[in-house]
Amino acid sequence: xxxxxxxxxxxxxxxxxxxxxxxxxxxxxxxxxxxxxxxxxxxxxxxxxxxxxxxxxxxxxxxxxxxxxxxxxxxxxxxxxxxxxxxxxxxxxxxxxxxxxxxxxxxxxxxxxxxxxxxxxxxxxxxxxxxxxxxxxxxxxxxxxxxxxxxxxxxxxxxxxxxxxxxxxxxxxxxxxxxxxxxxxxxxxxxxxxxxxxxxxxxxxxxxxxxxxxxxxxxxxxxxxxxxxxxxxxxxxxxxxxxxxxxxxxxxxxxxxxxxxxxxxxxxxxxxxxxxxxxxxxxxxxxxxxxxxxxxxxxxxxxxxxxxxxxxxxxxxxxxxxxxxxxx
Amino acid sequence: xxxxxxxxxxxxxxxxxxxxxxxxxxxxxxxxxxxxxxxxxxxxxxxxxxxxxxxxxxxxxxxxxxxxxxxxxxxxxxxxxxxxxxxxxxxxxxxxxxxxxxxxxxxxxxxxxxxxxxxxxxxxxxxxxxxxxxxxxxxxxxxxxxxxxxxxxxxxxxxxxxxxxxxxxxxxxxxxxxxxxxxxxxxxxxxxxxxxxxxxxxxxxxxxxxxxxxxxxxxxxxxxxxxxxxxxxxxxxxxxxxxxxxxxxxxxxxxxxxxxxxxxxxxxxxxxxxxxxxxxxxxxxxxxxxxxxxxxxxxxxxxxxxxxxxxxxxxxxxxxxx
Numbered sequence: 001x002x003x004x005x006x007x008x009x010x011x012x013x014x015x016x017x018x019x020x021x022x023x024x025x026x027x028x029x030x031x032x033x034x035x036x037x038x039x040x041x042x043x044x045x046x047x048x049x050x051x052x053x054x055x056x057x058x059x060x061x062x063x064x065x066x067x068x069x070x071x072x073x074x075x076x077x078x079x080x081x082x083x084x085x086x087x088x089x090x091x092x093x094x095x096x097x098x099x100x101x102x103x104x105x106x107x108x109x110x111x112x113x114x115x116x117x118x119x120x121x122x123x124x125x126x127x128x129x130x131x132x133x134x135x136x137x138x139x140x141x142x143x144x145x146x147x148x149x150x151x152x153x154x155x156x157x158x159x160x161x162x163x164x165x166x167x168x169x170x171x172x173x174x175x176x177x178x179x180x181x182x183x184x185x186x187x188x189x190x191x192x193x194x195x196x197x198x199x200x201x202x203x204x205x206x207x208x209x210x211x212x213x214x215x216x217x218x219x220x221x222x223x224x225x226x227x228x229x230x231x232x233x234x235x236x237x238x239x240x241x242x243x244x245x246x247x248x249x250x251x252x253x254x255x256x257x258x259x260x261x262x263x264x265x266x267x268x269x270x271x272x273x274x275x276x277x278x279x280x281x282x283x284x285x286x287x288x289x290x291x292x293x294x295x296x297x298x299x300x301x302x303x304x305x306x307x308x309x310x311x312x313x314x315x316x317x318x319x320x321x322x323x324x325x326x327x328x
Numbered sequence: 329x330x331x332x333x334x335x336x337x338x339x340x341x342x343x344x345x346x347x348x349x350x351x352x353x354x355x356x357x358x359x360x361x362x363x364x365x366x367x368x369x370x371x372x373x374x375x376x377x378x379x380x381x382x383x384x385x386x387x388x389x390x391x392x393x394x395x396x397x398x399x400x401x402x403x404x405x406x407x408x409x410x411x412x413x414x415x416x417x418x419x420x421x422x423x424x425x426x427x428x429x430x431x432x433x434x435x436x437x438x439x440x441x442x443x444x445x446x447x448x449x450x451x452x453x454x455x456x457x458x459x460x461x462x463x464x465x466x467x468x469x470x471x472x473x474x475x476x477x478x479x480x481x482x483x484x485x486x487x488x489x490x491x492x493x494x495x496x497x498x499x500x501x502x503x504x505x506x507x508x509x510x511x512x513x514x515x516x517x518x519x520x521x522x523x524x525x526x527x528x529x530x531x532x533x534x535x536x537x538x539x540x541x542x543x544x545x546x547x548x549x550x551x552x553x554x555x556x557x558x559x560x561x562x563x564x565x566x567x568x569x570x571x572x573x574x575x576x577x578x579x580x581x582x583x584x585x586x587x588x589x590x591x592x593x594x595x596x597x598x599x600x601x602x603x604x605x606x607x608x609x610x611x612x613x614x615x616x617x618x619x620x621x622x623x624x625x626x627x628x629x630x631x632x633x634x635x636x637x638x639x640x641x642x643x644x645x646x647x648x649x650x
Contacts, residue, residue, distance in 0.1 A: 043512035044483075156601050157376075186375035187541065188598045191583040195596045213512065216542070216585030220592055239589045257517035258587050259546035267524070268517035268546075274482065 003073070004031035005207035006055070006092075006175045010067040013047070013054050020279040024050045026231040026286075027067070032175065032207040032224075037198065039222030039239070040211045043254075045275055047231040048211045052179045055209075056094050057084045072174055090120040093168035097180040099160035102167075103152040109163045110136065110148030116170040135166040139196055158189035165196065172204055179211045194221050215258060219243055227251045230275050230286035237310035247312040250287045285315065295319075330402045331363040332533050333387065333420075333501055338396030340382055344606065354605045356382040358557040359396070361632075366500065367531040369523070371548030371565065373541055373580070377602050378554040384505045384537045388422050389413075400501070418448045418497035425506035427490035431478040437464070437489050438474030444496035463492040467522060484515035491522065495530075502526075505537045520547055541584045545569050553577045556605060556613040559632065563639030573641035576614045612644065620645050 013025035025047040032038045042048050053059050055069050057076070069077045071091055076084070088094075096102055103112060113132035117123065123131075129148070136144035139162040152160055161181060168176060178197060182190040198221050201208045212218055218225055218239070225242045227235040227250065235248040246252045256269035273290040276282065284299040285291070291298070293316045302313040305321055337359050346352040356379045364370050374380045385391040387398060389405060398405050400416060408416050424430050431440050438460050445456045461471050467488040478486055487507060494502055504523070508516040524547065526532050538544050544551060545565055552562040553574065561574040572578045582597035600617045603609060609616050615625040624644050632640040633647040641647040 043514065158601060186539065186602075187585075188375065188579055188583045189601065190585070191593065192596050192599070194585070214585065215513070215587040219587045219589045220585045243587065243589050254513060255587070257514045259517070259520060259543050267521050270518045270521065271514040 003033075005034045005072060006032040006209065007070040008051075008055070008067070009070070011051065011054060011069060012064075012066045013050050013059065014064040016062060016064075017279060021064075022278045023282065024231050024278065025054060026282075028226075028228075028233045030226050030233060030236060032209050034174070034205040034207050035201060036224065037201055037208040037210055037222045039218035039225045040209060040228060041213065041215060041218050041225060042228035043213060043275070045230075046228040048228050049179055051228075052094065052177050052209065052211055055177060056088065056092065058094075086120070089116050089168075089173075090171045091173055092175040092177065093171075093173040094177040094179065095161070095164050095168050095181050097183045099157065099164045099184075100152060102164045103160060105152055107151070108149040109152055109155065109160075110144075110150075113163065113167045113170055116167045120171050132166070132170070135170055136163065139163070139166045139169075139200075140192070141166070156189075158185050158193060161185065161193055162196065165193075165200070169200060169204070169206070173206060175207045175209070176201070177209045177211070180213065181210070182217060183212070183214070190217070197221065215243075215255065227254070230282075231278060232286055232313065234287065234314070235310065235312045237312075241308060241310055245308075245310075247307055247310050247317050248287075248314050249291045249293055249316065253290075253292075285313070330399070332366040332401060333362075333364040333535075334397075334399040334402075335360060335362040335383075335387065336397045336399070337361050338383075338386060338393045338398060340379075340386055340391060340393050346606075352606050355557050355608065356605060357386065357393075358608075360554075360557075360559055361396075362552060362559065362562070364501065364533050364535060367527065367533050368550065369527055369534040369536055369548045371544035371551040372535060372537045372554060373539065373544050373551060374554035375539065375580075375602055377556070377605060379557040379605075380537050380554050381505055383554070384422075384503050384535060387535060388420060388503050389416065390422075414448075419499055420501045420503065421494035421497065421499040423487075423490055423494050423502055423504040423507045425509050427483075427486035428478055430490055430493075431486065433478055435477070436474065437469075437476050437478070437481070440478075440489065441474075441493050441496055444493045448497040450497060459496075463495055464489075466495060467492045468518070482515070483511055484518055487511065487519050488522065491519075491526075495526070495532075499532060501533045501535065503535045503537070506539065507536070508543060509538065509540065516543070523547060541569075541580065542586075553580065556602060556608055558613060558642070560614065560643070561639075561641040562632065563636075563641075567636065567639050573635045573639070573646045574614075574643045575618050575620055575646070577641075612642070 009029050011025055011028045015022045040048050054065050110132050113135055114128040117128045117131055133144045141162055182193050222239050225239050226233050229250045235251050246255055253271045271290050276286055285302050288294050288298045297315040302315050304311050304313045305318045339359055340357040341353045341355045343351045344354050372380050386393050405416055441460045441463055442456055445459055451459055464473055469488055508519050536547055548565045551565045551568045552559050555576050561577045569581055572581050579598035582593055611627045612625040612630050615621045630642040630644045632642045633649050635641050635647045
């Protein structure tokens with residue numbers, strides 16, 4: 001088995017707000033191996049984007065980040081700005097939801113891809129240009145050579161995202177973090193971009209952390225899935241297992257809330273209540289107030305347990321494992 | 329009996345600047361016909377630039393049409409003035425994607441809903457306050473929400489308020505443009521359940537415009553698929569999704585990322601992108617991307633033909649005219 005390319009250990013991100021401290025990411029541990037796509041799914045405010053930004057070192061100065069982020073064994077949390085600049089765009093790259101915010105509207109798309117190469121490689125401009133054209137063709141820009149000098153606005157959203165991917169992959173990074181990369185795209189274009197990310201990850205052995213709110217996208221491309229709720233990773237499993245036998249009550253509720261034709265005209269399951277306010281001390285399970293199977297232990301932090309290859313943080317599941325004879 | 333809403337061959341073109349002084353015509357909706365029966369949910373799907381939002385705005389009377397006719401309850405809406413128009417607006421209500429944009433940020437929720445009641449002069453002024461609470465209850469919000477401001481609500485709650493305001497006048501048709509696109513899955517489920525309830529309990533018809541195919545498949549009885557300003561297929565939701573006839577609908581259905589790893593699609597269903605509506609292709613507008621295109625597709629516009637009972641598709645190959 002390959003050594004993991006990206007390892008997060010007890011990653012914690014806190015923000016100071018009036019009235020206390022918000023724990024946006026709470027002791028998250030996960031790893032991504034080369035050539036593997038790990039999906040991270042959760043609803044708005046669950047901390048999945050904060051986690052991505054913490055890995056990239058993109059959080060504001062005021063954020064309190066602790067724990068460990070290791071890329072190919074190198075600890076990068078607390079690395080100097082200089083070292084981070086060396087790593088970003090080179091060993092670790094990131095693509096965002098909206099490709100137009102990642103591209104400079106006044107520069108040609110080709111020069112932006114070439115610039116990423118020149119920033120990290122000691123090669124000539126002409127060589128960088130040739131490599132950029134090669135990359136643009138690889139991500140499916142038709143006629144890459146003649147479109148090298150076109151500005152971003154001459155491209156559609158899907159094509160712009162391909163250019164951002166070309167720039168991200170320019171230096172063959174070990175780790176690619178994709179934060180909602182297809183959310184702004186139409187469904188047929190989404191299928192194209194997802195297949196591109198999967199193919200590139202496979203061919204180049206890139207470790208991909210794919211962040212999405214869309215369980216459909218996760219089901220289609222991820223190998224491993226982590227489910228986040230209110231800053232915590234509540235369940236982690238191989239994709240087949242997560243969808244076939246979800247363990248955490250939140251994961252189960254989320255899957256039951258998905259619209260499907262089979263249910264028509266039936267009602268979709270809803271999760272009562274709302275995500276808790278993350279200010280202050282939250283010692284217990286954060287899903288407690290909305291959970292259908294909560295019990296007295298839930299006021300303490302759940303200890304992760306393993307069910308087959310699933311790791312889940314839930315007292316109810318833990319109980320079932322320790323007392324398999326008790327019928328539920 | 330005539331259908332509740334009858335759209336007959338409507339077209340809408342916009343002028344866009346081209347060059348320094350020039351203007352070009354963009355055809356956003358091109359010869360669309362469609363009917364909605366009382367109490368049914370018709371899903372309208374299509375990608376960005378397909379014209380689905382323009383069509384919805386035309387139905388609401390927010391965008392004037394260039395040709396064709398829209399009849400509501402048998403009456404041509406283009407001839408409506410003053411009281412007729414007011415009555416039409418009461419009976420046909422919009423729900424938008426971003427409820428924040430349709431609520432006044434300085435008004436309490438109760439006042440926003442009350443405003444709708446006042447403008448349609450529903451009941452006596454005294455009854456209206458009670459009616460506000462009834463409407464809030466109808467969308468699953470307790471009395472206390474009447475005093476809140478929009479910014480104090482979550483996205484799902486705001487969308488409920490938007491729906492409550494739309495219900496104020498007792499509409500017969502709700503035109504909902506991407507009503508759940510901004511919402512999380514668990515909140516989306518609440519709003520979808522609410523829409524289903526309204527249809528069942530109040531008999532409201534809904535034109536449900538969305539890009540999310542799973543949502544449309546779940547909520548609609550019938551589905552229309554738009555591509556570059558035209559309807560390419562229309563039929564019962566079950567049929568359109570399980571046995572799509574038009575090659576574009578087939579690609580669209582195949583591209584749905586099903587939340588089931590056992591149903592992974594192995595190939596990309598469609599290459600290329602939707603062309604610009606400034607210079608749409610001749611004949612069938614899908615022909616440059618179509619895998620089964622034949623000569624006639626490049627010159628002759630296909631008409632919607634029956635492929636089975638109540639299921640129509642506009643395709644020279646899969647649904648040839650007899």
